[in-house]
Amino acid sequence: MSKTEEQGKELPVLGDAAPKRDLPSTPRGLRTRASLVAAARTVFERDGFIDSRLTDITKEAQCSTGTFYTYFDSKEEALAAVLHEAQEDMLHPGPPQEHHENRSVIESLDAGNRAYIKAYKRNAKLMLLLEQVAAVDPEFRQLRLDRGQAFAKRNCKWVRKLQDEGYADPSLDPVMSASALSLMVGRMAYYKYALKQPGWGSDDLLAETATKLWVNALGIPADGSRRGD
Structure with a gap:
């Protein structure tokens, strides 16, 4: 498979x-x-x-x-x-489940965020529509919640992997951290592309900011090395 x-x-x-x-x-x-x-x-x-x-x-x-x-x-x-x-395109997994051999952890995280943001931008109208329908239809609302939880669960595996490999702060709860960070990036994209919030800068700025917040929140060293190296 x-x-x-x-x-x-x-x-x-x-x-x-x-x-x-x-x-x-x-x-x-x-x-x-x-x-x-x-x-x-x-x-x-x-x-x-x-x-x-x-x-x-x-x-x-x-x-x-x-x-x-x-x-x-x-x-x-x-x-x-x-x-x-549209789900294969609009529901990109975000952070990678493993970093590429030619990329640092931070570069891999940045690549994942950029791929997610590009997919969201392509499907912003559809994402706004999903928000609209979820507000009035309980089946779509539950489905939206289930999907968000599924993404957080998958991102949690990546956070735990970074902790096990010595990149991320081991004291963080991986479930809560992945849930919070996944929601953060999703809402950033929603406000910029679906709601068209003014003054949010370029696509690059959004991706760079999202990656920096992930890195800082997880306690990953700024140079992408393992903690304590």
Whole structure:
């Protein structure tokens, strides 16, 4: 099993928030469903989930309402499909689970933060939409919470690894530290890219700041060496 497949197994699937059907068995059916998913994302991001209508989606996809119901039972199920399609990109794991042999721990952490921030920026409208729906739909709200916990759990493994290897402060609780730092970077990206908070500077500044805060919070030496070296 590849590392990507292993990571995917750790995360709840956004498509589980709504009833799922088997994928179409014909190339034409797959194309039609893909067209509907793309159209739904366009409409949801443009109009918001609450104000969007099925007729807007079918108009965007240039198909009939009956065709929509061939593949989805509701707007919620269409949204789940949109989120499922985007999850590999928008839900990047963030900090790496091991540092590259040609990178220091800090460089690896910085690379992970930059990859996460780029993915978030690409999908900022969708992330804002997920916040909107989670506020009114308990299933999507629970799913959002579950996914956040899954990421914190995975980042916790990396924090514990850094502690075991002598890079991070061993007195820190890895679960609480990973949860707090994961939330911090996620909200930074949310305010900058989804809410478009003014005065937040460049993408580089956001990534550099996030990495410095991780490094300082975990007590990693500024030169990336092991503590006490």
